[in-house]
Every structure is written in C-alpha cells, then in structure tokens.
Amino acid sequence: MMKRIKVKNLLSNPELGSDVLVKGWVRTKRGNKNIIFVALNDGSTINNIQVVVEVASFDENLLKEISTGACIGVTGKLIESQGQGQHIEISAATIEIYGKSDAETYPLQKKGHSMEFLRENAHLRFRTNTFGAVFRIRHAMAFAIHKYFNDKGFIYLHTPIITGSDCEGAGEMFHVTTMDLKNMPRTADGSVDYNNDFFGKETNLTVSGQLEGELGALSLGDIYTFGPTFRAENSNTPRHLAEFWMIEPEMAFYDLTDNMDLAEDFVKYLIRYALDNCIEDLEFLNNMIDKALLERLKFVVDNEFVRITYTEAVSILTSSGKQWEYQVDWGRDLQAEHERYLVEEHFKRPVILTDYPKEIKAFYMKQNDDGKTVRAMDVLFPGIGEIIGGSQREEQYDRLLSRIKELKLQEKDFWWYLDTRRFGSAPHSGFGLGFERLILFVTGMANIRDVIPFPRTPKNAEF
Ligand code: 4AD
Ligand code: MG
Numbered sequence: 001m002m003k004r005i006k007v008k009n010l011l012s013n014p015e016l017g018s019d020v021l022v023k024g025w026v027r028t029k030r031g032n033k034n035i036i037f038v039a040l041n042d043g044s045t046i047n048n049i050q051v052v053v054e055v056a057s058f059d060e061n062l063l064k065e066i067s068t069g070a071c072i073g074v075t076g077k078l079i080e081s082q083g084q085g086q087h088i089e090i091s092a093a094t095i096e097i098y099g100k101s102d103a104e105t106y107p108l109q110k111k112g113h114s115m116e117f118l119r120e121n122a123h124l125r126f127r128t129n130t131f132g133a134v135f136r137i138r139h140a141m142a143f144a145i146h147k148y149f150n151d152k153g154f155i156y157l158h159t160p161i162i163t164g165s166d167c168e169g170a171g172e173m174f175h176v177t178t179m180d181l182k183n184m185p186r187t188a189d190g191s192v193d194y195n196n197d198f199f200g201k202e203t204n205l206t207v208s209g210q211l212e213g214e215l216g217a218l219s220l221g222d223i224y225t226f227g228p229t230f231r232a233e234n235s236n237t238p239r240h241l242a243e244f245w246m247i248e249p250e251m252a253f254y255d256l257t258d259n260m261d262l263a264e265d266f267v268k269y270l271i272r273y274a275l276d277n278c279i280e281d282l283e284f285l286n287n288m289i290d291k292a293l294l295e296r297l298k299f300v301v302d303n304e305f306v307r308i309t310y311t312e313a314v315s316i317l318t319s320s321g322k323q324w325e326y327q328v329d330w331g332r333d334l335q336a337e338h339e340r341y342l343v344e345e346h347f348k349r350p351v352i353l354t355d356y357p358k359e360i361k362a363f364y365m366k367q368n369d370d371g372k373t374v375r376a377m378d379v380l381f382p383g384i385g386e387i388i389g390g391s392q393r394e395e396q397y398d399r400l401l402s403r404i405k406e407l408k409l410q411e412k413d414f415w416w417y418l419d420t421r422r423f424g425s426a427p428h429s430g431f432g433l434g435f436e437r438l439i440l441f442v443t444g445m446a447n448i449r450d451v452i453p454f455p456r457t458p459k460n461a462e463f
Contacts, residue, residue, distance in 0.1 A: 006042060022074050043132060046280050050090070122453070134439070148270070157212070161228065174242075210248050211364070214250055241449075246434060285444050305350040331360070339386060361374050363404055376389075
C-alpha cells in the first residue's frame with residue numbers, strides 16, 4: 001500500500017516522476033470527453049493539486065461520481081503541468097471514491113457565497129478557501145502563543161471553567177446547575193437554595209481565569225492561561241461572542257510598564273509569526289478580503305505603540321471637534337467610536353491607554369495614589385478597538401479589601417484571593433488577549449463569527 005502524502009508536502013517538495021497517493025475533496029471538475037481536470041484540496045494548504053484523468057482509462061460511472069464536494073483518493077504519477085496556474089499535477093492511475101456528493105444539492109457552489117450564508121453552513125465552510133485560510137492561521141496563532149510563553153519560561157496553568165466567582169464583576173454570567181429549573185428549591189426568604197445543587201453553591205461559567213491565574217503567579221512566577229471564557233452580555237456586534245477564548249498571562253514582580261512591554265512584544269511576535277509562517281493564506285486573504293491587510297500587519301510589527309493615560313485621551317477626544325454619538329466625559333467609559341478615532345485617525349497606530357477611573361474598571365486593579373484612577377491598561381488596535389485589557393493588581397491587603405467592600409462584593413467569596421495578599425504578597429500584573437479579536441486583526445476578516453469555528457452569540461448556538 002502506498003502511503004498518503006499531504007498536498008502541502010507534495011507541493012513544497014515535489015519529486016517529479018514519483019508515484020503518489022493523495023486524498024481530499026473535489027473543489028472543481030472540468031474537461032471534455034477525452035480528459036478531465038480535477039482540483040483537489042485536502043485542507044493542508046490553500047493550494048489545490050490538479051489531477052488529470054484520461055477518460056478512456058476509467059469506468060464511466062466512476063467518473064460521474066467525481067463531482068464538486070466528493071471525497072476521493074487518487075494514485076498517479078507526479079508530472080510537470082502543461083497548463084497554466086500550476087507547476088505540477090498528478091496523472092491519475094487509480095481513483096477511489098470515499099464519499100459521493102450530489103452536485104445539485106451541495107451547498108457550496110462555485111459562485112461566491114455571502115458570509116452570512118457560510119455561517120449558516122458552518123459545518124461545511126472549512127471547505128472554502130477563505131475559511132481554510134482563517135482556521136489554519138487560527139491554529140498557527142494558538143501554537144505561537146504556547147511557543148512564545150514556553151520560550152520565556154511561563155507555565156501554562158489550567159484554570160477552572162466552572163467557578164463561583166465573577167472576576168470582572170459585571171454580572172454577565174451563565175449559571176451552571178443540575179437543579180430542576182421548573183422546580184427550584186427555595187430558602188425561607190424565597191431566594192434559590194443552592195445547598196442541594198451539584199456544587200452546594202451558586203456557580204457559573206468563568207468570565208476570566210485571572211483570579212486563579214494570580215494565585216499561580218504568586219507561587220510559580222510567570223503563568224498564562226489559554227482557554228474558553230463565557231459572557232452572557234447581550235452584545236450583538238461584530239466584536240463580541242458569548243463564548244470566546246482568552247490568553248491571560250500573569251507575572252509576579254511586573255509593574256504596569258513591564259506589563260505593557262510584554263503585551264506589545266507578545267502581539268508583535270504573534271503577527272510576525274503569522275507573516276513568517278502563514279504567508280500563502282495571508283496573501284489569499286489580502287487579495288480576497290482586505291487589500292490593506294499585509295501592509296497593516298507589517299506596520300504594526302514595525303512601529304511602537306503609543307502610550308497615554310485615559311485622562312490625556314479624554315482631552316484629545318474633547319478637543320477633536322468631532323461629533324460623537326456617545327458623550328466623552330472624564331469618568332465615562334470610552335466607546336468603540338472614541339477608541340477607533342484615537343487609533344485610526346489621531347495617532348494612526350496601536351495605542352495603549354492607562355490609568356482609567358476606578359469606577360469603570362474591575363475591583364482588583366491597583367489603585368493610584370490620586371484616589372481616583374487605577375493602574376489599568378487597554379491596548380487598542382486599528383479596525384478592532386480593544387484587543388487587550390489588563391492591569392497591575394492591587395497587592396495590598398487593606399486597599400483590596402476596602403475596594404471589595406466599597407463595591408458590595410462578598411468578602412467570603414474572595415477569602416482565597418485575599419489570602420495571597422496576607423501571605424507573601426508581591427507586586428504583580430497581567431492582561432487578557434481576546435483570541436478571536438487577534439484572529440480578526442491577523443486575517444482581516446470583518447466579523448468575529450467568522451474566526452471561531454462555531455460561534456455562540458445571542459439566539460445562536462447551532463452546531
Ligand atoms: O477586558 P477584559 O474583560 O479583561 C479581563 O477579562 C481581565 N480579567 C484580563 C486580565 O487582566 N487577565 O477582557 C480581555 C479581552 C478584551 O480586551 C477583548 O479582547 C476580549 O478579552 N473580550 C472579548 N472577546 C470577544 N467577545 C467578548 N464578549 C469579549 N469580551 C472581552
Ligand atoms: Mg476590557
């Protein structure tokens with residue numbers, strides 16, 4: 001039995017005259033009564049391999065079954081191509097049909113499909129050039145993230161997906177319960193009694209692995225998490241998912257400047273990795289999806305990010321002379337329109353905003369001595385807005401506890417978190433990179449639903 005070779009390996013190192021076996025899905029079939037050309041793709045690369053079939057040498061019924069979408073295996077000789085568009089092709093000796101495909105009802109026809117149509121057919125969209133490219137790049141980015149941190153001596157910490165705490169304090173959580181929703185046990189005061197629930201307490205899907213990540217950093221030094229996170233925010237935008245993946249490094253002995261340095265180095269590394277390792281897919285996306293993609297990627301790698309405070313940003317925005325849909329006022333959170341103005345029009349490069357008002361940020365951020373702001377940082381990217389959110393953490397027990405009380409959070413829920421501030425606390429910092437927002441930026445795709453295999457958004461959990 002001949003061993004199957006992947007099309008990517010075949011094309012990168014072709015041995016003309018050798019016999020090969022390839023397996024894949026038929027993208028197109030064309031030809032005449034003497035000869036048929038099949039473009040075969042096996043997902044290993046954006047490029048197809050052309051299979052040349054002499055009609056006279058094959059059974060007529062078998063040839064009929066080679067239709068768009070069908071899965072076939074082909075053996076044959078690798079030869080130089082006479083035609084245009086490819087250097088090599090396979091002159092077919094045997095063809096095996098693994099899975100027929102009815103050309104009439106196959107959803108992916110040759111004409112270009114809308115992104116919405118492909119979302120509805122997400123089970124098949126991997127078979128298009130665009131989604132093949134996107135998901136190969138997504139894989140490469142996941143690999144590069146692990147490589148980056150591993151090379152730096154960070155420890156990959158698996159934080160829990162089911163938790164009892166709300167890290168961001170925004171209350172946007174999906175509950176986890178095994179209780180009968182039609183018959184919930186109640187306590188004397190009428191609230192839900194979780195004592196008999198699976199965990200004996202109220203639990204939810206995590207919105208962030210940070211709090212547990214901090215516990216790791218305050219022992220192991222440098223850690224990172226990389227896992228799914230869940231937010232029940234009813235945001236129907238091209239930038240929000242209810243289930244998204246987040247990378248959260250957490251570092252002992254880092255102040256906010258160290259944190260910004262790491263964030264900038266990290267995203268530049270990832271973009272450079274994509275340029276170095278995914279260029280065929282990126283060139284395809286640059287041609288088909290976003291003509292400025294490659295230029296933008298190179299620009300971000302080659303230029304320093306701007307670093308300014310929230311307060312400076314507010315004064316730039318208020319003196320810009322722009323009419324905003326949402327008002328800009330010191331103390332109010334910035335909206336996408338403001339972030340995009342700073343990045344795309346004012347500075348024309350990525351911007352890191354720091355030192356936000358404490359009221360619009362989470363309880364765990366280190367408080368500045370002004371009593372008003374915290375050591376937060378948001379990294380803002382062209383076309384995306386916020387791609388990273390992070391901060392230096394409040395490492396002082398008293399200040400942290402008073403903030404927890406001020407915000408009316410339950411002290412008892414955080415006993416383990418507070419303990420790290422009682423026993424060998426240390427300055428430390430971290431951030432969260434939204435994985436899909438990174439993939440949006442790197443691929444030039446416009447909608448976050450198109451960079452995760454099966455998106456979960458309000459009213460949508462198909463597949
Ligand atoms: O700014 P966020 O909410 O920060 C945290 O969760 C911190 N615990 C991170 C940390 O310091 N360890 O979220 C971090 C990033 C955002 O900048 C954004 O890129 C992404 O996660 N993000 C989302 N991505 C897709 N859909 C959503 N609904 C998202 N919410 C946040
Ligand atoms: Mg944020």
